[in-house]
Amino acid sequence: MESEKLLEIKNLHTAFKLQNEYFDAVDGVDLTLYKNEVLAIVGESGCGKSTIANSIVGLHNKNYTKVSGEIIYNDENLVEYSEKQLNEIRGKEIGFIFQDPLASLNPLQKIGIQIEESLIYHTDFDKEQRHERMLQLLDQVGIINPKRTANQFPHQLSGGMRQRVLIAIALSCKPEIIIADEPTTALDVTIQAQILDLLTELQNEINAGIILITHDLGVVAQTSNRVAVMYAGQIVECADTIELFKNPLHPYTRSLLQSVPQADSQEELHVIQGMVPSLKYLERQGCRFAPRIPWISESEHEKNPVLHEVSKDHFVRCTCWKNFHFKDDGGSKI
Ligand SMILES: Nc1ncnc2c1ncn2[C@@H]1O[C@H](COP(=O)(O)OP(=O)(O)OP(=O)(O)O)[C@@H](O)[C@H]1O
Numbered sequence: 001m002e003s004e005k006l007l008e009i010k011n012l013h014t015a016f017k018l019q020n021e022y023f024d025a026v027d028g029v030d031l032t033l034y035k036n037e038v039l040a041i042v043g044e045s046g047c048g049k050s051t052i053a054n055s056i057v058g059l060h061n062k063n064y065t066k067v068s069g070e071i072i073y074n075d076e077n078l079v080e081y082s083e084k085q086l087n088e089i090r091g092k093e094i095g096f097i098f099q100d101p102l103a104s105l106n107p108l109q110k111i112g113i114q115i116e117e118s119l120i121y122h123t124d125f126d127k128e129q130r131h132e133r134m135l136q137l138l139d140q141v142g143i144i145n146p147k148r149t150a151n152q153f154p155h156q157l158s159g160g161m162r163q164r165v166l167i168a169i170a171l172s173c174k175p176e177i178i179i180a181d182e183p184t185t186a187l188d189v190t191i192q193a194q195i196l197d198l199l200t201e202l203q204n205e206i207n208a209g210i211i212l213i214t215h216d217l218g219v220v221a222q223t224s225n226r227v228a229v230m231y232a233g234q235i236v237e238c239a240d241t242i243e244l245f246k247n248p249l250h251p252y253t254r255s256l257l258q259s260v261p262q263a264d265s266q267e268e269l270h271v272i273q274g275m276v277p278s279l280k281y282l283e284r285q286g287c288r289f290a291p292r293i294p295w296i297s298e299s300e301h302e303k304n305p306v307l308h309e310v311s312k313d314h315f316v317r318c319t320c321w322k323n324f325h326f327k328d329d330g331g332s333k334i
């Protein structure tokens with residue numbers, strides 16, 4: 001049986017206005033989120049991960065952002081939603097967790113009130129029910145003394161505790177979808193592991209689908225079921241997590257994996273020099289990764305690269321992967 005689709009993104013383009021001209025930061029992204037899965041979006045800084053997240057829930061400033069394409073949720077296109085319609089689903093059907101909990105929480109308000117606020121907006125609980133649900137949520141995200149924490153201000157909590165509070169807020173209305181944008185980047189490794197475990201545990205309880213945005217392949221491996229690898233506004237590879245780690249094909253994916261040090265490996269690390277080009281200087285034609293692998297000849301790239309399904313549910317953009325080899329590995333082909 002095919003799993004249930006929660007969200008279907010089709011040909012998404014999100015462009016920012018820079019000196020009177022619009023440039024696509026997200027350029028033709030197709031992506032589906034299924035019920036019960038953790039879908040990771042991974043890629044270097046600036047490749048467009050957060051832009052996708054913000055497009056889903058209409059968090060961009062409309063004065064200088066254009067979003068087109070389809071983001072289908074419950075048979076409706078969120079791209080066409082008004083601010084009022086978006087407000088109805090934000091925080092209720094779609095919850096978010098962002099990188100910096102301190103920036104997402106109101107510094108002047110006690111934790112308990114901030115959690116209850118979301119309940120005031122989206123539920124018809126009375127005061128007592130809200131208070132009870134708030135304490136229950138704090139307990140659910142592993143806070144030992146919910147009553148005490150509810151009475152504290154954000155600055156009185158540690159980073160990990162604050163992130164737990166944000167997860168409690170995101171879960172407060174039992175959303176169908178959770179978007180977690182670099183939820184553990186600001187935390188140290190042990191706390192990061194605890195928060196990721198908590199996220200997946202709670203996700204199993206409420207059967208939500210999670211879009212997990214990260215640049216950390218360790219987080220991908222630990223948490224996700226499926227991965228979309230992004231480069232310069234486009235998805236270059238998408239596959240099940242196990243398949244992607246076992247059989248990475250796109251040169252960019254391979255370079256991401258090769259640049260992660262393995263404790264038990266004597267192998268040399270391969271690093272592909274360069275960085276994601278900025279929006280203005282992005283080559284709009286051809287394979288966007290080509291400038292970073294100049295030793296692969298032009299004829300090996302497609303003129304208009306698309307995602308090909310190379311094996312079941314494994315998609316790769318451009319044909320250049322077929323002849324790709326790392327520059328310094330003796331030219332061995334894959
Ligand atoms: N509000 C904005 N105005 C103009 N350009 C923007 C805006 N937000 C993002 N961009 C540009 O869009 C591109 C994608 O940015 P985005 O924040 O989505 O990247 P990201 O993959 O989330 O990176 P990071 O890992 O650093 O969070 C970048 O070139 C960025 O400079």
Ligand SMILES: [Mg+2]
Nearest residue numbers: 049050051181
């Ligand atoms: Mg980001």
